[in-house]
Amino acid sequence: MPIAVDIDVMLAKRKMSVGELAERVGITPANLAVLKNGRAKAVRFSTLAALCEVLECQPGDLLRWETDVTADPTLL
Numbered sequence: 001m002p003i004a005v006d007i008d009v010m011l012a013k014r015k016m017s018v019g020e021l022a023e024r025v026g027i028t029p030a031n032l033a034v035l036k037n038g039r040a041k042a043v044r045f046s047t048l049a050a051l052c053e054v055l056e057c058q059p060g061d062l063l064r065w066e067t068d069v070t071a072d073p074t075l076l
Contacts, residue, residue, distance in 0.1 A: 002068045007036040010055045010062060025050045 011021060022032040027047060034040050035047075048059055055062070 002066050003038075004064050004066050005036060005038045005040075005062065006064065007032075007051070007055075007062055010057055014055055016055075021051075021054060024054045 007021075011018065018032055018036065019029050022029040025032070025047065035043060048062070051062060052059055
């Protein structure tokens with residue numbers, strides 16, 4: 001997937017556990033794990049805003065676009 005999720009990077013920078021972040025954001029640890037591991041198909045802006053508020057960061061600190069070279073053979 002071309003969107004990479006860097007929640008684990010911000011968690012390490014803030015020295016915060018997944019469980020603490022989930023509790024402070026108001027989502028289940030399982031749903032946070034799905035998002036953190038890049039398996040989510042979507043994220044609500046309200047959830048993204050809550051993550052940014054708790055982690056004191058910008059959306060671009062949590063999400064970034066990567067070229068998927070396997071999907072486009074001309075990029076190889």
